[in-house]
Amino acid sequence: MARLDAAFAPWGDSTLSLLSRGYAWLPDRMRATDGGPVRTRLLGRPAVALRGPDAIGFFYDERNVRRASALPGPVLDTLFGRGAVHTLDGEAHRVRKAMFLAVLKDGAGVAALADHVGRYWSESVADWSGGRRVVLFDEVALVLARSVCAWAGVRLSDEAVRRMAVDCTAMVDGFATPGPRHLRARRARARQEAVLAGLIGAVREGGEPAGDEKTAFGAVVRHRDAGGGLLDPRTAAVELLNVIRPTVAIAWFAAFAAHALHRWPEHREPLRADDDGRYARSFAHEVRRFYPFAPFVGGLAATDLTWRGEAIAENTLVLLDLYGYHHDPEAWDDPYRFDPRRFTGREPGADEIIPQGGGDPAHGHRCPGEDVTVAVLATLVKRLAHLDHAVPAQDLSIPLSRIPTRPRSGFVLTVEDPSRGDDSRG
DSSP states (O other): OHHHHHHHGGGOHHHHHHHHHGGGHHHHHHHHTTTSOEEEEETTEEEEEEOSHHHHHHHTOTTTEEOTTTSOHHHIIIIIOTTOGGGOOHHHHHHHHHHHHHHHHSTTSHHHHHHHHHHHHHHHHTTOOTTOEEEHHHHHHHHHHHHHHHHHTOOOOHHHHHHHHHHHHHHHHTTTOOSHHHHHHHHHHHHHHHHHHHHHHHHHTTSSOOOOTTSHHHHHHHOBOTTSOBOOHHHHHHHHHHHHHHHHTHHHHHHHHHHHHHHOGGGHHHHHTOTTSHHHHHHHHHHHHHSOOOOEEEEEESSSEEETTEEEOTTOEEEEESTTGGGOTTTSSSTTSOOGGGGTTSOOOTTTOOTTOOSOTTTSSSOTTHHHHHHHHHHHHHHHHHOOOBOOSOOOOOOTTSSSOOOTTOOEEEOSOGGGGOOOOO
16 A cells, blocks of 8 residues: 555545545545535546536536546546547537447447347357356457447457457456556557557558448548548547447446346346337446446536536536436435336436436537447347356455446356347347
8 A cells, every 4th residue: 555655645635545445435525515516636636526417517518628638648548548539629529529420320320239249149149058157248348349340340350359359348447547457458458559550551551441431440441530631540540449449348237237137137027028128228227327337527627617606716627426426316216226117118318327428429528329338238138138047156246446347256157058048139
């Protein structure tokens, strides 16, 4: 701990508290202020943390909070990449974001990616026979990597796709912590940026076909930014990874979904009988609300601001509490009860569930792949419900001190007869 204290002393006490308490850090601070704004110091900056429906609109208004220069270097070097869309504001952000939205809206969009996931799941489950112990998190990450690379038009060998799955999980796993996990994340990002930049460079030099412009690969290769220029190969690789990496990260939600089905098996039959997929979507929404994913998001105050009568000086770090909001009794009835029926017969409001941010994805910083997450997770949830499997003894605890967290074991299962658990519907 002495070495950690020395390394992070310039950041202030709150950074050490965040590192040690994880998801519980901000909700605990919020409780001490009855849900009001929390003032602290984080990452060497004065910071204020907000929560609630009005805070969501306030935070995602670019007149109030900007993202350019707000993301710390360690996060860019692991999770998002230097020069990524997440670092842009205004017109530059809208033009770059439009590239992602266009790919998801046409024939190469959300439903097509979910179909790829269903197909690769079936192929993988066929190998889970004879009671072999399978770590679901790892297997789903590989299914998702295969699916998104095929869907995006990224041509990689099977060995390279396996490496991509491992590296993408490492990027997410190590972005929020010092030490070996963070170093692995940096190496993983550098490796995959080099691989994808090489593919893009080969296309630009005329050695390879550019692919369908409606695919993510084709769109990134051809995209022109607000200034009219093509993305350089490395930045293009960064943005292609910002399609692949978050898709692979759905493995976290899949492990949580398996945990929920194991803990509350009464949901299995409604999912098996769910011919139209509506219960699966409700289940997916509740997984995203109930389980911990991102603890908060941050930006910088664009000017001197006032929120609920509280002054926020320009360049103050503004945090929006995500995990605490999803478990706030002021916002949710019995928030620590897992209940997909919260969303029966309806889709949640635009800023009702925000594990991937809030606001308008077309104009703000909400993740444009949120629809992908819901559709892919619903696809996986139905197949998990139909999978006839056993769950051996293991550590299924979910430590809130670890960001990002997941069941410690990765959720181990065994399948005797995989043909009984493969249902291609939904």
